[in-house]
Every structure is written in C-alpha cells, then in structure tokens.
Amino acid sequence: MTPALPAPVHYSVPRRGIDGFCDAWHAIGGTSERITSLDERADPTPTADLVHATAAIAQTGSIVIDSSRNARAASLLPDRCAFVIDASTIVDTPGDVLRERARWWPGAMPSQIVFVTGPSRSADIEMTLTVGVHGPGRVHAIIIG
Amino acid sequence: MPSFEHESPALTNVLPTCLADTLRPTLAARVLKVLARHGVAATIARRTTCCGQPAYNAGYESEARRVARPTVRALAKSQGQIVVPSGSCTAMMSRHWPALFAGTADETRARDVAARVIELSQALAAGSAPPAAGDRDKPVAYHGSCHLERELGERDAPRAALRAAGHEVREPTEGYLCCGFGGTFAVKLPAVSVAMADEKLDSLSATGATTVVGCDLSCLMHLEARARTRRLPLQFRHLAEQLTVRGDE
Amino acid sequence: MNDVAVRFVTRADRELRNDRVRAAVRHTTSLLAANRSTALDGLADPDAVRDSAHAIRRRAIDTLPQLLDRWAARATANGIIVHRARTAADAVRVVLDLADAQATAGHSPVRIAKGKSMASEEIDLNDALEAAGHEVVETDLGEFIIQLAREKPSHLIVPAIHKSRFDVAELFTTDAGRPIEPDVDAEAAYARARLREAFLRADIGITGVNFAIAETGSVCLVENEGNGRMCTSLPRVHVAIMGMERIVDTWAELDVMLALLARSATGQALSVYTNIISGPRRDDELDGPDEVHVIVLDNGREAIVGTEFDDALLCIRCGACLNVCPVYRNIGGHAYGTVYSGPIGAVLMPLLRPDDPASRELSEASTLCGACTEVCPVRIPLHDLLLRERHRDAPGDASRLRRVTFRLWSVAWAHPLSYRISIHVVRAILRLSSRVPKLARRAPGWAGAWTRDRVVPRVRR
Numbered sequence: 001m002t003p004a005l006p007a008p009v010h011y012s013v014p015r016r017g018i019d020g021f022c023d024a025w026h027a028i029g030g031t032s033e034r035i036t037s038l039d040e041r042a043d044p045t046p047t048a049d050l051v052h053a054t055a056a057i058a059q060t061g062s063i064v065i066d067s068s069r070n071a072r073a074a075s076l077l078p079d080r081c082a083f084v085i086d087a088s089t090i091v092d093t094p095g096d097v098l099r100e101r102a103r104w105w106p107g108a109m110p111s112q113i114v115f116v117t118g119p120s121r122s123a124d125i126e127m128t129l130t131v132g133v134h135g136p137g138r139v140h141a142i143i144i145g
Numbered sequence: 146m147p148s149f150e151h152e153s154p155a156l157t158n159v160l161p162t163c164l165a166d167t168l169r170p171t172l173a174a175r176v177l178k179v180l181a182r183h184g185v186a187a188t189i190a191r192r193t194t195c196c197g198q199p200a201y202n203a204g205y206e207s208e209a210r211r212v213a214r215p216t217v218r219a220l221a222k223s224q225g226q227i228v229v230p231s232g233s234c235t236a237m238m239s240r241h242w243p244a245l246f247a248g249t250a251d252e253t254r255a256r257d258v259a260a261r262v263i264e265l266s267q268a269l270a271a272g273s274a275p276p277a278a279g280d281r282d283k284p285v286a287y288h289g290s291c292h293l294e295r296e297l298g299e300r301d302a303p304r305a306a307l308r309a310a311g312h313e314v315r316e317p318t319e320g321y322l323c324c325g326f327g328g329t330f331a332v333k334l335p336a337v338s339v340a341m342a343d344e345k346l347d348s349l350s351a352t353g354a355t356t357v358v359g360c361d362l363s364c365l366m367h368l369e370a371r372a373r374t375r376r377l378p379l380q381f382r383h384l385a386e387q388l389t390v391r392g393d394e
Numbered sequence: 395m396n397d398v399a400v401r402f403v404t405r406a407d408r409e410l411r412n413d414r415v416r417a418a419v420r421h422t423t424s425l426l427a428a429n430r431s432t433a434l435d436g437l438a439d440p441d442a443v444r445d446s447a448h449a450i451r452r453r454a455i456d457t458l459p460q461l462l463d464r465w466a467a468r469a470t471a472n473g474i475i476v477h478r479a480r481t482a483a484d485a486v487r488v489v490l491d492l493a494d495a496q497a498t499a500g501h502s503p504v505r506i507a508k509g510k511s512m513a514s515e516e517i518d519l520n521d522a523l524e525a526a527g528h529e530v531v532e533t534d535l536g537e538f539i540i541q542l543a544r545e546k547p548s549h550l551i552v553p554a555i556h557k558s559r560f561d562v563a564e565l566f567t568t569d570a571g572r573p574i575e576p577d578v579d580a581e582a583a584y585a586r587a588r589l590r591e592a593f594l595r596a597d598i599g600i601t602g603v604n605f606a607i608a609e610t611g612s613v614c615l616v617e618n619e620g621n622g623r624m625c626t627s628l629p630r631v632h633v634a635i636m637g638m639e640r641i642v643d644t645w646a647e648l649d650v651m652l653a654l655l656a657r658s659a660t661g662q663a664l665s666v667y668t669n670i671i672s673g674p675r676r677d678d679e680l681d682g683p684d685e686v687h688v689i690v691l692d693n694g695r696e697a698i699v700g701t702e703f704d705d706a707l708l709c710i711r712c713g714a715c716l717n718v719c720p721v722y723r724n725i726g727g728h729a730y731g732t733v734y735s736g737p738i739g740a741v742l743m744p745l746l747r748p749d750d751p752a753s754r755e756l757s758e759a760s761t762l763c764g765a766c767t768e769v770c771p772v773r774i775p776l777h778d779l780l781l782r783e784r785h786r787d788a789p790g791d792a793s794r795l796r797r798v799t800f801r802l803w804s805v806a807w808a809h810p811l812s813y814r815i816s817i818h819v820v821r822a823i824l825r826l827s828s829r830v831p832k833l834a835r836r837a838p839g840w841a842g843a844w845t846r847d848r849v850v851p852r853v854r855r
C-alpha cells in the first residue's frame with residue numbers, strides 16, 4: 001500500500017532560480033560568485049577545497065552534496081569551503097530534491113547526502129550566534145553558467 | 146434568593162458559575178444587564194451548581210460528574226442559548242461534558258447543553274452594543290484567559306466589546322502566557338504559580354493601564370490576590386463588571 | 395541530579411530560587427518562541443502543513459510494525475546493521491559490545507565521539523560507557539558544556555540553556571588548564587580545537603536520529619554545528635540510536651517534516667546540515683565509516699501504541715512546546731528530574747514509566763493552559779493528554795487527604811441547596827480570614843499554600 005503523497009509545501013515568499021538562491025544563501029551568511037566556466041576563475045582560493053554540488057535549493061539557500069562525488073571531509077574539516085554549483089541544477093524548493101530522488105540519484109543511493117544551509121553555527125551559549133564551530137565558518141558558492 | 150430568578154424556558158439562560166456565586170454575587174445580574182443592552186432577554190438559571198471543572202482538571206472524573214450533574218439537569222430543561230461568564234467553564238461544558246457523561250443517564254442532556262453554551266463575550270459579538278456608561282476612553286489592559294483564547298479560540302469578541310464600549314485596549318507582552326492559576330495547580334505548586342502571576346502582573350503593569358479586564362474570574366482573582374500582596378496599583382474587573390461600571394469608581 | 399526521591403514540587407521550588415537561571419531560560423525561550431512564529435509565517439499555509447505533518451506521523455504510528463520492518467529490510471540491504479532494543483539495558487548492551495569489539499581490535503581505550511542524542515540520554519549511555527573504561531566526549535557545544543559540568547541537558551534543543559558564558563568560561567578554563575575568556579567566540583574556538591582532536595581520534599561516533607525513512611532504509615539527522623557530520627563521517631564505526639517511533643515512510647513525507655522541524659525548533663528554514671545516511675561507505679567513495687549500526691529503541695514506547703495516549707509518539711522533539719510553556723520558563727528542565735522536560739516531558743514520562751511515581755506526578759506540571767498544544771507542529775493535543783493522564787492516575791495516586799477533600803466537596807455540591815449553603819460558608823470564611831492576614835498565612839495545607847504569597851480572595855458586590 002502506497003499512501004497518497006502529501007501535498008507540496010508552499011512558501012509565503014517563493015524564491016526561485018539563481019537570484020533566489022543567492023538571496024537566501026547570502027541571508028544565512030554565505031558568499032557567492034557567478035562565472036561561465038571553472039577555468040575562468042582568476043583567483044581560485046587556494047585554501048578552500050572545491051566541493052561539487054549535486055543540486056542547490058533557492059527557497060532555503062541550501063546546497064546539496066553527496067558522498068559519491070566528494071570526500072565527506074572536504075566540506076567539513078577546513079575553515080572555509082567553496083561549492084561548485086551548475087546553474088542548471090538550482091531548483092526552487094527542498095521538495096524539488098526530496099520528491100524527485102530518482103532524478104538526482106538514479107542509481108544506488110550514496111551513503112551520505114547533506115543539505116548544507118549556510119556556515120556551521122551554534123547559538124548554544126546565551127543564544128549568541130557564533131559561526132564555524134565544527135564545520136566551515138566561511139562558505140562560498142561558485143555558480144557556473 | 147433574588148427575585149430575578151424566575152422560570153422562563155424560552156429565555157437565554159445565564160449560568161453564574163461557582164466562582165461568581167462565591168466572590169462576585171452580583172456578577173450574574175450584571176451579565177443580564179449587559180445582555181439586555183444587546184437586546185438579549187435573559188434569566189439566571191436556577192438550581193445549578195458548578196460545571197465540575199476543579200475536580201475534572203485535578204483528575205477526579207466521578208467527583209466532577211457528581212457536582213456537574215445537577216447543573217446538567219437544570220440546564221437541560223431550558224431552551225436556547227446558555228451564556229456563561231467564564232471561558233474555562235464554557236470550555237468545560239462544551240468540550241468535556243459529552244465525554245464526562247458518556248455512557249451515563251445524562252449523556253443526551255450533556256450533549257444538548259454542550260451544544261448550547263456560549264461564553265459571554267461571544268454572546269455579545271452577535272448583537273450590536275451601545276457604549277457603556279462609566280469610564281469610557283480609559284485604557285484598559287486585557288488579559289486573554291487561556292481557555293477562552295485556546296480552547297474556545299475566542300480572541301476578538303472581548304476586545305471588540307471593550308472597544309465598542311469606548312475603551313482603548315492594551316495588550317501585555319507575551320500575552321499568551323498563563324496567569325498561573327490553573328485550579329489546584331495554584332496550591333499544589335504555589336511558588337511556580339506565584340512566579341507566573343508575577344510575570345503576568347509585570348507585563349500588565351507595563352501597559353500603563355491601571356484596569357485589567359478579563360473574561361475569567363479565576364484568573365482575575367488570582368492576579369488580584371497577588372497584585373494586592375505586591376501593592377500594585379491595578380484593579381481587576383470581569384468584562385461584565387467593566388461594561389456595567391457606573392461613573393468613575 | 396536525578397533525585398527521584400525528592401518530589402517535583404520541591405525540585406521546582408529549588409530551581410525557582412535560582413534567579414539567574416530563570417532569567418536565562420525566560421530570555422532564551424522567549425527568543426526561540428518569537429523565532430518560531432516568524433519562521434512559520436514563511437510557509438504560505440502553516441496550518442495546512444501542520445495538518446499534513448500530523449497525518450504523516452499518525453499514519454506512521456498506526457502502521458509502526460510494518461513501517462519498521464520495511465525500513466529495516468531496506469537498511470539491511472544497504473549494509474546498515476539494525477539492532478532492536480526492547481529496554482534501555484538492551485540498547486546499552488549493544489553499544490558496549492560494539493565498543494568491546496573495537497577494544498579487541500586493539501583500539502584501547504576505545505574513544506567515542508558523541509553527537510546530540512536524547513535517546514542516549516534516556517538510556518544513560520555515557521555512564522555505562524565510562525564505567526566500562528571507554529572515553530566518551532560529547533561534541534555538540536551545548537552537550538560538551540553539560541558534560542564538563544557533569545549535568546543533564548535541560549532543554550531539547552539548547553541543552554545548556556541554563557549556563558551563561560561566564561559559567562562556560564569557568565568550565566572551559568578548568569578543562570583547558572589555561573584561562574578561556576568569557577566571550578562566546580573564544581569559547582566556541584576552544585571547543586572547536588579541543589573537539590577536533592576527539593573527532594580525529596575517535597573509534598566510534600554515536601548520534602541520534604531525527605527520522606528514519608522507510609522507502610530507502612535511510613536515517614536523517616539534522617544539526618547546525620557539523621559535529622553530527624563529524625561523528626557520522628570520521629570514525630570507523632557509526633552508531634545511531636533512534637526511538638522506534640521516529641520514522642516516516644517516504645522522502646516526500648520527509649519534505650513536510652523538514653519544513654516544520656527547524657522552523658519550530660530555532661526558526662531556521664532548514665538546519666545547517668541535514669544529513670541523510672543510507673549506509674556505510676561504498677567501495678567507490680572516498681571516506682565514511684566502515685560500519686553503520688542503528689539501534690531501534692523501544693524502552694516503553696511500544697506499550698503506548700494503540701492507547702488513548704499514542705499521539706505523544708508523534709513528537710519530533712522540536713522543543714517548541716518547551717519554549718512557550720509558562721511552567722518550564724520559570725523552573726527550567728532540571729526541575730522535572732527526568733530526561734524529557736517541559737510539556738512533552740510531562741506527557742511522555744508518565745507514559746514511558748507508568749510504574750514510577752516520580753514520572754507519573756509530572757502530569758501535574760501544567761496549568762493546562764494549552765500554549766504547548768497551540769504550537770506543536772504535529773498537533774499533539776499535549777494538554778488534553780496531561781488531563782487524561784491525571785484521570786488515569788489521580789484516583790489511585792493522590793494522597794488520601796486529597797481524595798477525601800474532593801469526595802467531600804463533591805458531596806456538598808451535588809445538590810443545589812447544600813451548594814448554596816456551602817457558598818455562604820465559604821464566603822464567610824473568606825471574609826473572616828481576610829481580616830486576619832497573618833493568621834491566614836499560617837493556615838495548613840492548600841489554604842496556606844495560597845495565602846503564603848497571595849492575599850485571601852476578596853468578596854465583592
């Protein structure tokens with residue numbers, strides 16, 4: 001028995017496309033740049049590992065990465081991290097990834113998928129926000145195309 | 146017994162509530178006055194006791210049933226709306242009586258009454274009200290009692306009634322927070338109860354209004370008892386009292 | 395801290411006297427409650443999403459055995475080792491055995507890095523691991539603080555809600571053996587460096603689970619710091635402990651749950667890291683654990699399924715009910731004396747431990763104001779459940795005096811005439827006693843409990 005799919009989630013202020021993604025990503029503390037090809041990158045940040053995104057989500061400013069394309073440690077251990085996003089993989093909502101699993105992972109599931117939504121943060125002490133507690137405190141999105 | 150308690154099944158009935166019977170013996174008469182101003186002819190229900198809430202909320206169902214039974218039976222004889230000047234009693238009767246009396250001889254009566262009870266401010270919302278005499282234009286702080294706001298979902302009617310009477314209605318910050326009464330909670334966990342009252346009194350005082358109006362005597366009694374201990378310059382009035390104030394008291 | 399012999403009222407009074415803690419808890423919960431309300435406005439129709447979430451969770455509980463079997467079959471096919479634990483002791487045994495296996499393999503003492511997991515608190519895992527000679531480090535910043543203070547978390551989401559940055563500086567200074575400034579960034583930097591070492595050396599990573607997803611045999615884990623990712627990525631062995639009820643069927647359902655979880659908890663649209671784990675490292679992957687174990691914990695849950703109380707199992711541990719609870723905000727989490735506190739703790743503990751009087755009495759930790767019910771993202775009727783628990787327990791539990799009081803009262807008010815008479819008597823007593831306030835304040839029992847800090851209610855025309 002397959003239960004009916006729950007209705008999609010709608011948002012008060014829908015964010016769409018590259019601009020929507022950048023708005024959301026900046027709002028949570030990320031930085032970004034747009035280029036047409038990776039070769040064009042004049043100053044590839046040397047200390048930042050490049051992590052290849054599977055998808056990105058405009059509504060929440062999330063970058064979807066998985067363990068089949070990247071070492072898990074690459075987006076976790078450094079102080080800063082740069083994600084490479086193909087503009088054609090930017091979708092509107094988390095549902096566009098979660099409800100379309102086969103589109104993104106047609107074969108076997110990677111052992112780990114992570115939706116990265118901003119820099120590592122904590123507000124555990126006095127509700128004061130501090131970034132880079134364990135994961136990268138600076139996160140950069142490189143959007144190609 | 147006062148002479149206005151006469152039998153007339155066609156009228157709207159008012160259940161005074163046990164707390165009003167004890168602490169505000171004239172509240173029911175004031176309710177009649179307010180209703181009359183709204184064009185509602187009402188009478189005070191006779192031979193009623195309490196809705197059973199104190200025992201029910203403390204966990205004693207059979208005791209609650211025993212106390213509420215005369216009230217169910219008396220009200221079942223009436224027709225039309227039953228107006229109750231208390232959010233929590235209204236919620237007890239409309240939400241919990243059907244379950245409390247399920248499987249007993251009074252089940253049908255309880256269901257019938259539950260369908261007809263309405264809280265005072267809700268009854269006022271139906272009609273149109275000329276402003277009250279008394280201290281109009283004065284700001285009042287409104288305390289939205291938990292069961293009125295959340296069990297009955299009634300937020301607008303009491304505020305509208307106060308505004309219609311010419312009052313500026315002020316809201317305490319985090320107004321949803323409970324005053325700390327909670328029936329036997331107030332005496333089982335007295336220190337917590339008082340801490341809650343203090344937080345509520347602080348936010349009520351901060352509104353700058355000196356009159357606090359609410360629709361549940363239980364909250365008002367609790368807040369007043371604590372406010373007087375702290376010697377705060379606040380007075381507490383039930384909606385029916387505030388709408389029937391004569392001149393500046 | 396878990397002094398069950400002491401009654402709840404005593405613990406509550408004690409916590410209440412700590413003004414600093416009360417101020418901190420009020421401040422934090424007010425902020426979180428406001429954040430939640432703003433964040434829910436980000437959904438076009440939050441009520442509809444909550445209805446949908448309720449239906450999803452309700453169906454999960456109604457079909458729990460089948461759903462768990464389906465999940466377990468897929469998870470096993472993915473290479474996850476599934477353990478079912480009926481009791482806390484069973485779950486602890488599984489972890490101890492896994493640790494022993496590491497010790498036998500030559501990693502002694504076994505080093506364990508832990509992410510935040512309420513289920514592990516529920517089974518007192520740390521104590522058992524330490525008693526067996528293993529090294530356990532809590533790696534969530536708040537949990538790390540709590541571990542150094544040798545306390546229990548006092549909030550579902552903000553475990554160290556009761557600690558100020560000055561308290562933290564003191565704890566960190568002792569731990570470091572050098573002064574750490576009472577500055578949040580400096581403290582976070584110390585924790586980062588200190589715990590980084592723990593991650594890199596850990597043999598086992600232990601985490602909780604937010605949702606198991608039956609469709610793919612996965613588990614989903616959300617967090618903000620990255621410590622959860624560390625625990626699930628760096629050690630050779632990852633052990634996840636989940637309450638057996640924390641399951642959804644499909645990824646589409648997960649979409650709905652995730653839309654509510656972070657919004658209700660902290661006011662974020664999504665937590666920083668939403669991890670979906672579907673197995674150990676695959677051969678073609680660069681890193682990740684060699685073994686993934688998931689412990690499915692019953693510990694009193696299955697007995698609740700199918701009862702009038704089983705809505706309590708819909709809970710997704712967002713903490714929203716704690717943040718609006720007027721009782722919790724005044725006494726904090728430790729007063730409850732149990733692993734879960736606030737409204738959901740007061741509901742859950744009498745169900746998980748029906749034979750423990752100290753857990754049962756928590757249903758009284760509420761005025762039934764309903765603020766919790768109003769914010770619960772999965773629409774658990776929390777205050778109705780508290781009321782039903784009182785109906786279940788009070789007749790057998792309460793002191794004889796209390797029972798007799800209610801019995802006498804109900805007899806007096808069972809007839810309109812005796813009701814009238816008793817009203818007049820009460821009124822006379824109130825009038826009289828308000829004239830002798832000093833005497834009234836010393837009244838015994840419930841009367842004195844009222845009058846100690848409140849005047850006698852005034853009778854007024």
Ligand code: SF4
Pocket residue numbers: 550658708709710711712713714715716738769770771772773774776
């Ligand atoms: S009971 Fe509801 S509000 Fe409370 S923690 Fe659980 S899901 Fe959140």
